[in-house]
Amino acid sequence: MTFGALTFGPIAFDPLVGVLIVPAAAAALLAALPGYRTTARLNVVATTLTLLCALSLFFVRPAPGSYLLVDDLNGTFIVLTTFVGFTTSIFSASYIGHELDIGRLTPPFVRFYHAMYQVLMFAMNLALTANNIGLMWVAVELATLTTVLMVGIYRSHEALEAAWKYFILGSVGIALALFGTILVYMAARPVIGEGLDAMVWSVLVKRAGAFDPALLNVAFVFLLLGYGTKVGLAPLHAWLPDAHAEGPTPISAVLSGLLLNVALYALLRFKMLLAVNPGALAPGPLMVTLGLISLVFAAFMLYRRRDIKRLFAYSSIEHMGIITFAFGMGGALANFAGLFHMTMHSLTKSAIFFAVGHVAQVKGTQRIADMGGLTETHPVLGWGLVLGVVAIAGLPPLGIFMSEFLVVSSTFAREPALAIILVFGILVGLAGLFLRLNSIAFGEPRGPSAPAQASYVPMFTHLALVLAAGIYMPPALVAWFQNVAGLLG
Amino acid sequence: MHGISFDIAHLLAGSLVLISFLELYQDRLYALLNVYALHALVLAASVAWQAFIQDAPHLYVTALIALVFKAIVIPTALHRIIVRLGIHREIEKVVGVGPAMLAGIGLVALSMVVMLRVTQEADPLAREDLAFALSVVLLGLLMMVTRRNAVSQVVGFMSLENGLVLAATGAKGMPLVVEISVAFSILIAFIVIGIFLFRIRERFDTVDVQVLDRFRGERR
Numbered sequence: 001m002t003f004g005a006l007t008f009g010p011i012a013f014d015p016l017v018g019v020l021i022v023p024a025a026a027a028a029l030l031a032a033l034p035g036y037r038t039t040a041r042l043n044v045v046a047t048t049l050t051l052l053c054a055l056s057l058f059f060v061r062p063a064p065g066s067y068l069l070v071d072d073l074n075g076t077f078i079v080l081t082t083f084v085g086f087t088t089s090i091f092s093a094s095y096i097g098h099e100l101d102i103g104r105l106t107p108p109f110v111r112f113y114h115a116m117y118q119v120l121m122f123a124m125n126l127a128l129t130a131n132n133i134g135l136m137w138v139a140v141e142l143a144t145l146t147t148v149l150m151v152g153i154y155r156s157h158e159a160l161e162a163a164w165k166y167f168i169l170g171s172v173g174i175a176l177a178l179f180g181t182i183l184v185y186m187a188a189r190p191v192i193g194e195g196l197d198a199m200v201w202s203v204l205v206k207r208a209g210a211f212d213p214a215l216l217n218v219a220f221v222f223l224l225l226g227y228g229t230k231v232g233l234a235p236l237h238a239w240l241p242d243a244h245a246e247g248p249t250p251i252s253a254v255l256s257g258l259l260l261n262v263a264l265y266a267l268l269r270f271k272m273l274l275a276v277n278p279g280a281l282a283p284g285p286l287m288v289t290l291g292l293i294s295l296v297f298a299a300f301m302l303y304r305r306r307d308i309k310r311l312f313a314y315s316s317i318e319h320m321g322i323i324t325f326a327f328g329m330g331g332a333l334a335n336f337a338g339l340f341h342m343t344m345h346s347l348t349k350s351a352i353f354f355a356v357g358h359v360a361q362v363k364g365t366q367r368i369a370d371m372g373g374l375t376e377t378h379p380v381l382g383w384g385l386v387l388g389v390v391a392i393a394g395l396p397p398l399g400i401f402m403s404e405f406l407v408v409s410s411t412f413a414r415e416p417a418l419a420i421i422l423v424f425g426i427l428v429g430l431a432g433l434f435l436r437l438n439s440i441a442f443g444e445p446r447g448p449s450a451p452a453q454a455s456y457v458p459m460f461t462h463l464a465l466v467l468a469a470g471i472y473m474p475p476a477l478v479a480w481f482q483n484v485a486g487l488l489g
Numbered sequence: 490m491h492g493i494s495f496d497i498a499h500l501l502a503g504s505l506v507l508i509s510f511l512e513l514y515q516d517r518l519y520a521l522l523n524v525y526a527l528h529a530l531v532l533a534a535s536v537a538w539q540a541f542i543q544d545a546p547h548l549y550v551t552a553l554i555a556l557v558f559k560a561i562v563i564p565t566a567l568h569r570i571i572v573r574l575g576i577h578r579e580i581e582k583v584v585g586v587g588p589a590m591l592a593g594i595g596l597v598a599l600s601m602v603v604m605l606r607v608t609q610e611a612d613p614l615a616r617e618d619l620a621f622a623l624s625v626v627l628l629g630l631l632m633m634v635t636r637r638n639a640v641s642q643v644v645g646f647m648s649l650e651n652g653l654v655l656a657a658t659g660a661k662g663m664p665l666v667v668e669i670s671v672a673f674s675i676l677i678a679f680i681v682i683g684i685f686l687f688r689i690r691e692r693f694d695t696v697d698v699q700v701l702d703r704f705r706g707e708r709r
Binding site: 134135145171179182196198214 | 603606608622623630633646650657662676
């Protein structure tokens with residue numbers, strides 16, 4: 001279904017431009033407008049419009065240019081990003097309202113926060129739609145910068161330290177990614193010739209078979225280390241728990257649910273380049289190794305966490321490990337499982353952070369030891385969190401069970417030894433999560449029990465979607481994911 | 490057989506590696522900033538030379554950014570910051586000069602071995618440029634890990650970034666070089682023009698990153 005731009009009378013509607021222009025314009029507007037109530041609503045309106053534009057990409061598919069490209073692969077990522085961006089903006093409105101009430105944030109910072117939220121959405125959409133590997137790099141850098149600023153927004157000791165650490169590690173990561181990008185250009189130049197075309201992904205992937213394999217190999221190692229830092233793969237993950245724990249919770253939700261995916265997407269594009277070249281190394285084993293290390297390491301780290309947001313940050317490392325592992329294995333089934341798991345993880349983890357944000361607000365702390373018996377003091381919030389953790393731990397009948405089952409079973413068929421490590425990591429993680437969940441949700445009630453002023457709609461919408469996907473996947477969706485998995489090779 | 494243009498490009502890129510070594514053992518912040526300014530100056534000359542021999546006028550913009558922003562504005566701003574913070578006399582290192590230099594030599598050897606081997610088909614100028622650039626990048630990384638002071642970590646990051654600009658300009662006809670160098674300048678401006686350094690000072694009374702480490706990890 002490729003139509004080019006739809007025309008409504010004299011105005012041509014291009015959804016691709018909409019996905020980028022709406023957040024950019026909203027950022028400028030939100031930076032200019034004072035007043036929390038209007039700007040929070042405006043933030044929701046902007047993300048709704050972006051989501052609508054993203055959805056219309058399914059019907060109107062612009063032709064690839066030398067800077068932007070939409071295909072079935074990034075279409076999936078864009079819809080997921082804009083959807084979670086939309087629900088998070090609703091959660092953010094009530095979360096930030098509370099932060100204003102207790103004086104943790106002041107109005108100028110809220111204005112800054114809303115503008116940065118839209119800049120981040122813009123940067124992620126730009127990274128996802130970029131057809132030019134240089135542009136993609138610039139967009140990932142922009143996304144890093146905005147999140148650094150948001151992580152440090154509370155100006156506390158911990159927040160500043162987290163932001164500084166994130167900033168330094170993130171900058172080194174993107175610097176290495178740029179070196180890899182330059183090497184890809186060097187490899188392409190003798191074949192494609194000088195100029196813009198040698199950085200356009202859709203041109204590169206057609207001609208990559210003729211590139212110098214040695215140069216491509218070195219380039220991929222740099223790209224893997226560079227973008228891998230942003231994915232949060234162990235041992236490059238050190239920034240991730242701090243950044244999640246110290247920033248505002250909506251940002252933790254967006255970081256875990258979206259930004260890690262964007263970095264992984266960049267990596268997948270380069271993996272597709274290498275797959276075309278017969279002489280280049282197979283990127284799969286590298287990704288499989290990093291994925292397994294992240295999974296097992298993070299699973300063990302879950303046990304000694306005292307901070308609730310840190311706990312779920314490590315859980316994100318664990319799941320990014322599983323997803324990277326699945327894409328590393330490759331093949332139709334493993335790619336399908338990886339995509340499915342990525343979608344389920346984004347939805348579930350952001351739902352958990354929505355719950356955690358409200359929990360931390362009603363209890364006035366992020367310390368697990370200070371919050372107990374949540375299902376008694378705040379039943380809706382407590383059981384919502386329990387449902388989220390049950391989902392993320394991979395219990396049936398929720399969606400993550402299905403996707404983890406697919407990852408494990410497809411691995412068992414090909415590499416039983418790796419599947420054993422995988423299952424071991426998942427089980428260790430499951431036990432760790434339940435151990436912590438037990439002390440948060442059940443037992444003697446601790447901490448304040450004032451009713452929460454929360455918006456439960458985003459959280460339960462996500463959880464309902466995850467539950468629905470675990471029980472019944474519509475054939476159209478399965479066919480879509482199969483199609484995208486096929487693209488990944 | 491290569492002619493004078495090759496020799497000059499080679500000389501400038503080689504000087505960058507040499508200046509990176511100079512940075513490694515500077516144990517006073519003022520001296521470090523001066524050496525960094527020299528680093529940026531040589532980078533500007535190198536980029537301008539590439540612009541001349543590749544006949545690529547847009548690279549002059551990158552050279553100008555390197556000259557004005559990196560060699561003048563940033564070192565001056567950092568000078569002021571360290572005076573205001575009262576830390577212009579201190580510097581501390583995790584490892585000594587000897588081990589740092591040895592590690593640096595090892596990294597340069599590594600980048601020569603890797604880059605010269607994989608780029609056998611590229612033209613000789615770009616090849617050696619790339620090998621030098623990777624050396625500068627790795628030396629910048631080394632500097633970041635051997636220093637504890639936030640200012641010298643930033644200097645390490647900036648010289649790493651100079652290596653990337655060298656690589657990008659050496660890759661003949663690479664598009665978006667100007668845009669990328671602008672994006673990087675914004676990144677650096679973000680770090681330097683205050684936000685972190687001033688805030689860190691406000692909160693901690695020191696820019697020693699080791700003190701920040703006290704706050705890391707779990708809340709107790």
